[in-house]
Amino acid sequence: MNLTLKFSRSLLAAALTVALSSVASAEPPAKGVYASLPSETPEHFKPAHDAFDYEARDVMIPMRDGAKLHTVILVPRHAKNAGILLTRTPYNATEMTSAVESGHLGVAVSHDDDASDVLIQDGYIRVAQDVRGKYGSEGDYVMNRPLHGPLNPTPVDDSTDAYDTIDWLVKHVPESNGRVAILGISYDGFEPLMAIIHPHPALKAAVPMNPMVDGWMGDDWFHHGAFRQQNLEYIYEQTASRKNTLKWWSNYADDYQFFLEGVSAGAVAKAYGMEQLGFWNKVAQHPAYDAFWRDQAVDKVLGNEPVSVPTMLVASLWDQEDIYGAMAVYHAMKPHDTDQRLFLAVGPWFHGQEVGDGSSLGAVRFGSDTSLYFRQHILRPFLAHYLKDAPDVPAPVNAFVTGQNVWTTSKAWPETNDASSTLAIRPDAGGKLQLGAVAESGSDSFVSDPSHPVPYRPRPVGPMAGKGWQHWLTDDQRAAATRPDVLTYTSAVLTEPLRISGPPQVHLVASTSGTDSDWVVKLIDVYPDQVAEQPEMGGYELGIAMDIFRGRYRTGFDKPAALTAGAALPYDFSLPNANHVFLPGHRVMVQIQSSWFPLYDRNPQRFVPNIFFATPADFQPATQQVFRGGDATVITLPVVKG
Template identity: 80%
Template sequence: MTLVGPAWAEPPKDGRYNALPSETPADFKPATGAFDYEKRDVMILMRDGVKLHTVILVPKGAKHAGILFTRTPYNATEMTSAIESGHLAVSVSHDDDASDVLVQDGYIRVVQDIRGKYGSEGDYVMNRPVHGPLNPTPVDDSTDAYDTIDWLVHHVAESNGRVAILGISYDGFEPLMAIIHPHPALKAAVPMNPMVDGWMGDDWFHHGAFRQQNLEYIYEQTASRKNAFKWAVNYADDYQFFLEGVSAGAIARHYGMEQLGFWNKVLAHPAYDAFWSQQAVDKILAHEPVTVPTMVVASLWDQEDIYGAFAVYHAMKAHDDANRLFLVAGPWFHGQEVGDGSSLGAVRFGSDTALYFRQHILRPFLAHYLKDAVDVPAPVNAFVTGANRWETGSAWPLSPAGTLTLRPQSDHALLLGGASSASGSVSYVSDPAHPVPYRPRPVGPMSGRGWQHWLTNDQREAASRPDVATFTSQVLTEPVRISGAPRVHLVASTSGTDADWVVKVIDVYPDQAAQQPEMGGYQLGISMDIFRGRYREGFDKPASLTANVALPYDFTLPNANHVFLPGHRIMVQVQSSWFPLYDRNPQRFVPNILLAAPGDFVPAEQRIVTGADGTTIDLPLSKGV
């Protein structure tokens, strides 16, 4: 039997179909008459012929308006259309750095994809170094910012020819690049939580310890122009994933990361050699005049870039002869200043500190330099945690008043100043097979609220472990006010030939808290960081440690601005792992810890020397309470 299909399925004898007309226009033009802004999508030519994708949002009726400019590797189109809306404030509300200030003061908003990312042409290089030994080409982020600003002031007719550049994190790195040989139209810069020195204490390392959870970021950010390849794991707990993965290098190989240029650079430069030091932005800006008014914004609990803002402030302040440098230090996680700043984890601040920053510090700063408004903020605005209030000053740290030396004792007491008792020690066994978690398990990725809040997590879980040494003061009868960076002088020995040292300065709340019961006995980290022992003789000179010999380790903890209140206690914790954020130290010296093999990891007895000539931590005291 022959099956015959329907007549409409038979091909025509002349081989041609009568096509139905397409219902999709060749060039659709949206009707935007009801919008309160105009969106322009342009490609701006750089001096080397590369074109950068730029989105310009102009409020309807704008005349002689200042421009707020952001350069980003995170998709300019998405940042300018967070929610599709005809209202500018809604459209940019979720991904804009200062959407309320933008709308209130009628600024033109410009967001640009940096070269090599999303809609822009050219090649992507992570934190592209400025022209010099690490970048022999004639272009960098400084020249790209210059060329873009030059185009904007000549082609955006509604502007007044004044530009401010601002951004957070990587977007905060870009304003620092723009103030190097800046365009004359650049009138203000606001680097918020900027990436400054990726080895010393920002994204990639802290004092030599690698932040291995950032493998996901490196993978997604550099594997494609549009972050098309996503990091996938078969674990609900990053702790278990990284433990079974053994080393950062082994995990990277599993993901094919040897194809990624930036990862190969990290792998080749585990120490603080010229590759890192020559691109450290604070070192570069230490030799640049401060010609553009710059407001550096720091977060006191920044879980990603806690080092950079203060480092670049100090580097620039040394030659800020015309008083163009400003600093803001808020009680925030990374980027929280553009969200709700009423609390951070369990810690409450009594007001929306982020809203205060935007309305009473950022807004008048921008208006002063873009609109000739009279008022200008104080040179330093810093929130005092513990006391929960804003203070102003002329320089950071605020009102220095000497130091208070914390002296751990062999009975786990912590003396506040004065003379120590006879020398002693406290020991624990650090086992790489059971590293100390940096936050409660299961440990999620570097995203979401668990990641944002971890620096304010209760440290009691760590204090209960036998591989964490804890030293606690008597109950305070008077407030202790600090402002600045604590200095650690750790004296310790290890039975291994390498070791990591994590030191935490902690505010211990009273055993009961009437107004907030969950804060009873809470152990709040005020300043905490890690130091890789192999760098004790120099960050560019990794060397094995002499086993069972007490050695000094001197390093600086992150800046704090805090009052330890009466009724509280001060605690110091010392441990030798902070996992899985930081890769495990094998505790046996190997040339490159990123490539450590399973057999390299050994338990070690760590001994903290206390008392006379032992471990001390100097807190930077400040006047006032």
């Protein structure tokens, strides 16, 4: 009995000891003490890429001021005496050149690449580099960093960074032949333009595609002074963090409603804390075309430089982001092209579509893959000529004619230089257009109400990066034609082809009951009521050249001034370049309106010093009057005869 009791007590004590031990072991370890079971993840893992058909090298290239720029170099296996294709980008060089699911170079460069098929076909070495201050590169990021000078007192800029990068590459990539071409789209297209200013001797070719050139006059930030407020999202994400980790957010499904309730671009920016962002502050402080914009406009800079590097500018006829830049640079450089080193390719594309599928754009079909043609028959021989000594070189100008859907070649752009070969479109009474005839005098009016602005796309309007953004310039304009605040003029049915090549010129004579106003002019191709081969195009109203002008800059882009209420005043500006045939059976249309929202911020229609900071009380309806007849409103078309 006593032995049994003693044994039972021993078992109880043992059980308590085990239980207490379990409780103790459940307590967290002291700070800095970790479990002793070894990790199955090595501290440094070296991938085995022997089966890859290329070698990837990740390097930091030193610049002259000591900053090192992150650079990815992809060298095809067995490469020897190969040319280098360089792209400098603010959009992540690693992502541009990585493909974890494949060891093939073609797959690695297929994501966000500028000419992957040409790269593979001709065995080039691919190099992508993060620009200063972005992603893996050291230094400070400045949006489109200006050249050394009044806007940039430092000794470095994108020109010097390109020079130093090329210098390092030709010395440290033994598989190369010492020849480099630089190419890219948009911001990446801005970089080749910087590289050809005081270029490195090894830079043998440059291909700026849809480049950012003049952000105020007609590229990303403004068009003739009207601010592209939907770009606030881009400014936010691009400048708030080094690796674009901070993302724009919205509680709205419709940007139209979002910006309408936001009142002004400045108020929206403040709500997002954007006063912390250096570039936004510069934009807000420089609403006019002052020295800040003029001194960094790349076309003006290149207008004073020799054409020392063979350069192919690539322009898109329906570029929804940078429709101005490539053509502006071409016209600035052409007078100095004494050795015929300047080339131009013009295609029927949205922004950057030349490196994708170019068979169609929105509802518009082109009968062939125009982008593939560009890459194989224009870009490829251009690069091969200057990087590989291939004998053929493309024509100075290759341009796709929309409507007729054919490629043409010429020595210069536009094809016609005869000022007399134009037709004047004169708004006539009854909503008709008279081609080359004197219209009867008169006027037409509408009420522009900032509380009900004209949308530039059918609602709901998605963000710039959303669905439909790429092809909004080719969207059917019939929705606008039905609004009472849009004047619409249409010609008779054409009986013979009408071809235009170049920028249509607007001479608008109009008055407003306010003291400021925007004017939107749209040149449109109206399809026949029935199109047998594509029924959905019946009656389609296709925008050919459309743009906006902010009235306060009527007498000078650097001199904003109030308009005289009720006075008939002239407004002169260019529409974007077109290369189009209005076919027989089609009609020519012109639409005139005073808002294009929410892509462009609303004009209060009452003069205020800075529209960015307009208050709700500043916005007022205005009666707009467009005058016709005599020397009044005329839109001159750059007609190509024959």
